[in-house]
Amino acid sequence: MFQHVLARSVGSVAAVCFLFPGSIWAQAAQPAQPAQSQAELREELQKLRAEFDSIRDSYGARLAALEARLAERPAEPAPAAGVAPVPAVPPPVPETPAAPVAPAAAGQPAPVPAPETAVPAGAAGAGGPQGSLPVYGNASAMSKIFNPDIAVIGNFTGAAGRNEIEPRPALQLDEAELSLQAVVDPYARADFFLAASPEGLEVEEGFLTFSSLPGGLLMKVGKLKAQFGKVNTLHAHAMSWVDQALVVKNLLGGDEGLNDSGISVSKLIPNSLLFLEATGEIYQGQNELFTSHTRGNLAYVGRLRGYRDVTEGTNLDVGTSIAYGHNAVGEDFTTRVIGVDATVRYRPLRRAIYRRFIGRTELMWSRQGQEAGDMNAFGLYGSADYQFARRWFAGARYDWSERAYDSTLVDKGPSLLVTYWPSEFSQIRGQYRRTRYAEGATANELLFQFLFSIGAHGAHTF
């Protein structure tokens, strides 16, 4: 891995040197080939310099010509009211889901950025599809058209109080999540989520989604968060809490939950009563919960989810999941986790930005094969979140979970939360947590979290 990176960086250094044949080249080349005579080197340098100059000149000329052509074109006139759609309008580049910078029409000159930058005040200005297009700072914006949507989400946490069992650092940038999302071709889209944390850089998820398969199938291929229950599918920044629920830690493989490389296929089961979705997934079987001893030791996840609107503002979402695979004890030992989850949501449509309530519970039953026989363990959490003002949320959670390797060990405790949203793109959260660990210790902690997002992060699924 390291060698690979090294080779690549050497390559790029070489490339850079080639492009800037000035002093860098000389410095890099001399120690590399001390045997070469000065004269030879100088000759080569001259040649390169001439080459570079000619390239520069030709580009300069072409740039000047382009600028001249741009200047000739009058500023894009605002289309008069009543102008019907003109067929000459370049076809819109398909708006990629979550594309923030859509489709500046290719082939159209980028309008010269106006000196003032804010949204024109009031009802001034006009435009149509043929109007000026967004320009992000400079004329090279066109090169960004096919770039994926990029966003970074910072997750900064802090902790105060005492916890001898699972101490968290007082202050830490827990995670910086980089997301890269784009449509691949007319048949698929791709999403990458890279998480940089104190443990290193990790591909949290990276998958291809085929959205247009026959038979009403939706297929994902890549590294995925397994469709097991509700909270396992969420990224850290999308959870309602600073920490992970104890049942996920104890029974589903730790803080990260269940994520692995594999294939996921889901299908809607059409019926007139409710939304019903069945998902089947096959994984490599190598993660915190499962261990693959041979290539055939795959892990399987299945989920059946039902959803129904009770009223226009209230809905009920229930599901059951199963995960099965080999565990770390040995090739003949398996772990099976069964989960049941239920969510009630209330969000009055007329006051959707001020009020909402989400009540949720997840129950998990784990059966872990061990040398001494199967170990059965159970755990659950129940949580409630209530938005009481446009920017304020209050929440509570209760955890109770046995440990997968020994069901006599039980961790439990309540949490209380308050979240403040300065905007949709940042939030500040405080959590009081009291955990009674199986070891007998009780931890009283105050956790806090700053979440902030820049760039274009795609919308989250429901």
Add this chain to the structure above:
Amino acid sequence: MKRIIFIVAGLAAVLSMAAPRAEAAINIIATTSDLAALVTEVGGDKVTVEALARGYQDPHFVEAKPSFVLKLNRADLLVVVGRELEIGWLPPLITQSRNAKIQPGADGYFDASLTAKILEIPTGQITRAMGDVHPLGNPHYWLDPENGRRIAKALQAKLAQKDPANAAYYAQRAADFDRRLSEAQQRWKSMMAPYKGIKIVTYHRSWANFADAFGIEVIGYVEPKPGIPPTPQHTLDVIQAMRAQQVKLIIVEPYFDLKTPNSIASQTGAKVLVLPPSVGGVPQASDFLKLFETDVSMLVDAIKSTGAK
């Protein structure tokens, strides 16, 4: 494990048999009630149409409910407002719809904004420091009757292409809508004529096209920046501006809190008017023409009651 798979498969088979069969009419889903109303104007009884967001709901903040996935799954045509209005909820629904016909760029994906007159397209560098700004322009463009006309025309072409057998029907309905709209526009214009150039304050930037169409001047917003809730300092600024310019009317969308608008009103002697920006926002705004009918008459009544000229 195997038994569970069999049970699930069996259940799936039974439920699939109970699934309703598709009808002959073109099944259209529109993201908002306004677009659904325009589809009805053109498509008549040859199409079935349903809106995802309700007229009294903030179209920026619709929940991406799985029940919408089902609707999109069965759709032949998806009509969207575009300009990133639905960016917070529509993309995952489309991905999950498992419907190749309505994927962005496909034949059944119809972005109504492509034929509309769009205002407030930002130029130059934009950042989120400006709030939740729409980089592709103000997406509340349906509040201009002329845009309704343009969208209806484009819809007519789209429906004729999807269903050539009924092309004449759609053309006739579109022409009829065009004629009724023109008549109504004359009426609205004469109703608003005495108040041309009147200054108002609105909560969100939802009324740019409406103001443009009816000769209203929006001098400020209750929100300091798009999507950012009111702040005390900004509220003071708005009060000052309203006093200085003799503004007597604050227009609020039905989904915003009235606390700040009411307190501004009490300090400036202005009137707060809750005006539906979408079809179905109030019961009497039941179609595209009635939306404007309702808004214009409510506005005129409110202006009269404030005693402005």
